[in-house]
Amino acid sequence: MFKKIIALLLVGMLALSGIAALAQESAAPAQESAAPAQESVTPVQESAAPADVPVLATFNGVDILKSEVDVILPQITNYITEATDYRQATQFVVQQHMLQQKIKDMGFDQFTPEEEASFQAEAEAQWNEGLDSYVSYYLAEDTEEARAQLRQQAVEFYAAQNYSLETLTSNFRQRAAIDRLTAHLVGDYQPTEEEIQAAFEQFGAAYQQNYENNIMAYEYNTYFNQQPSWYTPEGYRGIIHILLQPDPELLETYNRLQSTYEEQQSDEGSEMTQPQAGAEQSAEPTATATQVPAEPVTQQMVDEARQAAIDSRKADIDAIYDRIANGESFEALIQEYGQDPGMQDATNLAQGYNVNRESVIWDPVFTAAAFSDKMQQVGDVSDPVLGTSGIHILKYLRDVPSGLVMTDAIRTEITDYLRAVRENTAFTEAMATWETEYPIVYNEEAIQAATDAAKAAEPADDQPELEGLQAVPEGDSPEATEAPNGENPAG
Numbered sequence: 001m002f003k004k005i006i007a008l009l010l011v012g013m014l015a016l017s018g019i020a021a022l023a024q025e026s027a028a029p030a031q032e033s034a035a036p037a038q039e040s041v042t043p044v045q046e047s048a049a050p051a052d053v054p055v056l057a058t059f060n061g062v063d064i065l066k067s068e069v070d071v072i073l074p075q076i077t078n079y080i081t082e083a084t085d086y087r088q089a090t091q092f093v094v095q096q097h098m099l100q101q102k103i104k105d106m107g108f109d110q111f112t113p114e115e116e117a118s119f120q121a122e123a124e125a126q127w128n129e130g131l132d133s134y135v136s137y138y139l140a141e142d143t144e145e146a147r148a149q150l151r152q153q154a155v156e157f158y159a160a161q162n163y164s165l166e167t168l169t170s171n172f173r174q175r176a177a178i179d180r181l182t183a184h185l186v187g188d189y190q191p192t193e194e195e196i197q198a199a200f201e202q203f204g205a206a207y208q209q210n211y212e213n214n215i216m217a218y219e220y221n222t223y224f225n226q227q228p229s230w231y232t233p234e235g236y237r238g239i240i241h242i243l244l245q246p247d248p249e250l251l252e253t254y255n256r257l258q259s260t261y262e263e264q265q266s267d268e269g270s271e272m273t274q275p276q277a278g279a280e281q282s283a284e285p286t287a288t289a290t291q292v293p294a295e296p297v298t299q300q301m302v303d304e305a306r307q308a309a310i311d312s313r314k315a316d317i318d319a320i321y322d323r324i325a326n327g328e329s330f331e332a333l334i335q336e337y338g339q340d341p342g343m344q345d346a347t348n349l350a351q352g353y354n355v356n357r358e359s360v361i362w363d364p365v366f367t368a369a370a371f372s373d374k375m376q377q378v379g380d381v382s383d384p385v386l387g388t389s390g391i392h393i394l395k396y397l398r399d400v401p402s403g404l405v406m407t408d409a410i411r412t413e414i415t416d417y418l419r420a421v422r423e424n425t426a427f428t429e430a431m432a433t434w435e436t437e438y439p440i441v442y443n444e445e446a447i448q449a450a451t452d453a454a455k456a457a458e459p460a461d462d463q464p465e466l467e468g469l470q471a472v473p474e475g476d477s478p479e480a481t482e483a484p485n486g487e488n489p490a491g
Contacts, residue, residue, distance in 0.1 A: 123168035207231035236400035238352030243340035247312035
């Protein structure tokens with residue numbers, strides 16, 4: 001969520017300051033959808049406008065042609081406005097010209113031979129990366145001739161989009177000039193602790209609102225979507241465990257009996273609610289792929305199969321508990337006995353898996369054991385339990401801090417955000433001042449005509465709406481009630 005906010009802020013900032021095109025033009029040539037770079041970064045030549053190309057504005061005596069505005073218009077439409085708006089797009093291009101002129105006036109476009117060599121080296125690396133990417137994507141037969149042909153095709157393809165080695169070199173030079181101007185306007189600004197804390201509380205409140213009473217949404221977004229959260233709901237424990245693999249056949253037998261038993265329970269519930277069918281029912285049982293026993297599976301049969309699987313590692317289990325009782329490190333025993341690759345990760349081992357009573361991402365057996373009677377306080381160790389992936393011996397490692405928790409990564413993110421805000425303000429104010437220093441004329445009639453023509457050419461929105469297809473709001477999760485056990489090591 002916060003990164004999205006930063007991105008939107010930067011879009012607005014760059015649109016006002018004229019930096020947006022420069023940022024986009026730094027993309028590698030392999031990005032086929034990027035806007036042509038040549039037209040938006042190179043200083044505009046003072047030449048007469050073709051008779052058939054409307055002039056939408058003039059800056060400092062230089063004509064701003066509709067063809068130049070057309071280059072940036074899709075980006076303005078996508079990120080700044082919801083409809084075609086030549087007025088804003090034209091203003092953006094004017095501001096680009098003004099920015100370039102200001103950089104020139106202040107001497108920020110003058111570089112040392114060493115800096116020029118650095119720009120060239122960076123451009124060559126990026127250019128070759130783009131060509132290599134093109135070749136790798138389209139290469140069918142790995143021969144020198146095929147590679148050479150594709151490399152030439154790549155050069156021609158990028159040239160058609162106004163990309164070249166020279167363009168990239170110019171882009172790096174322009175970005176360096178922008179950095180100089182930014183430093184001039186913003187200085188050595190560093191957010192204060194009060195500013196950082198205020199932003200943390202402001203944006204943290206959104207995380208809390210999404211997740212405070214919604215464990216499913218929290219786990220779905222943070223675990224599966226890998227979205228960081230500044231807020232952690234209450235009730236999480238850090239759990240580490242020793243995973244032992246039982247006899248494979250005994251584990252398979254248990255899993256099959258458990259599954260069959262659950263199916264039976266579900267079927268019995270369905271039969272109680274269904275009316276009697278009028279059609280004849282066959283009295284003959286049919287074989288199934290799961291080889292369901294002729295007799296119904298009972299809870300006792302499931303329990304006995306579970307215990308048999310656990311007892312297949314009885315010697316190791318007994319040894320583990322004896323060594324724990326003698327004061328040996330649980331973490332050391334994980335390294336000796338454990339078969340969960342996740343426990344080899346230093347962070348997981350130090351902090352544990354975060355488990356809540358309402359967790360949906362862990363095997364229910366694992367979750368239940370984490371909150372069993374044996375796990376009353378930090379340091380407690382559970383009885384051995386059998387889940388779908390094996391035998392677990394759990395340790396209650398810690399209570400996970402809940403609420404809004406500031407981390408170094410969050411602090412850095414907030415700092416970058418506040419610097420972006422400061423840059424936005426600085427460029428906005430500077431632009432307002434610079435506009436009074438140069439002659440700028442907008443051809444409102446031509447701008448309106450271009451806007452009207454573009455809107456008239458847009459296809460009519462006569463497509464029927466699709467009912468029932470809605471995007472999942474941020475913070476929400478699908479209707480699933482349980483994550484696949486295979487997605488986590490504690491399955």
